[in-house]
Amino acid sequence: MTDDERWLVVNGRRWRRTDPCLPEDVAAALRSHLGRGRSAVGAGKRSGDDERVADARRRVGLAKHGLGERGPRWWEQPEPERIERARAALRELEALDATDGHDDRPAAS
Template sequence: MQPLAAIDSVHPTTPDGRYFVVKGQLWRCSNPSLSEEVRQRLVNELMAARREVKAAKASADSDALKAARAGVHQAKVALGERGDVWWTDGARDFNRCNGDCQKF
């Protein structure tokens, strides 16, 4: 995974720093309060789980695929990219929103 500065140069971020934008869709950024050490460990876990997804798909192993996808989800939750929001001001979550976000 690219460092946050590299992501910012490729994909714009929202003014509040909560999301980056890809093809008009909002994607939640990692929790900025994570230490660099913790963030990097979680990114490594995420990348390993994504490799496991690829391997499970290649071998058509549905049980391994389910477990690997759970690993991806767990890492993304720990990073703050899924699950409960990491901000505390009560603002709604617009993760994966594109177009008219008012419906959320």
């Protein structure tokens, strides 16, 4: 595997790519959680709600770990561990949605 397959460079800054071995349905669900979490960070900042920002950042972190963009380098782990890491992150995110009643999607205008 080459560095081009592991890293994305934007404006001179290197970002870890999403783990390519993840099943598409799992990766898509994690990307959805990531997008909603990022949106909630912005909404929390705009409203001055530090607790909402912290909760949303936790969700962003979980999604990024699941995608392999944070945490252990995915290319250094066996594929079954990588897939289980993603599925575990997704289960945790879905459990948070189910138990806290907190919807990170931005409110409709």
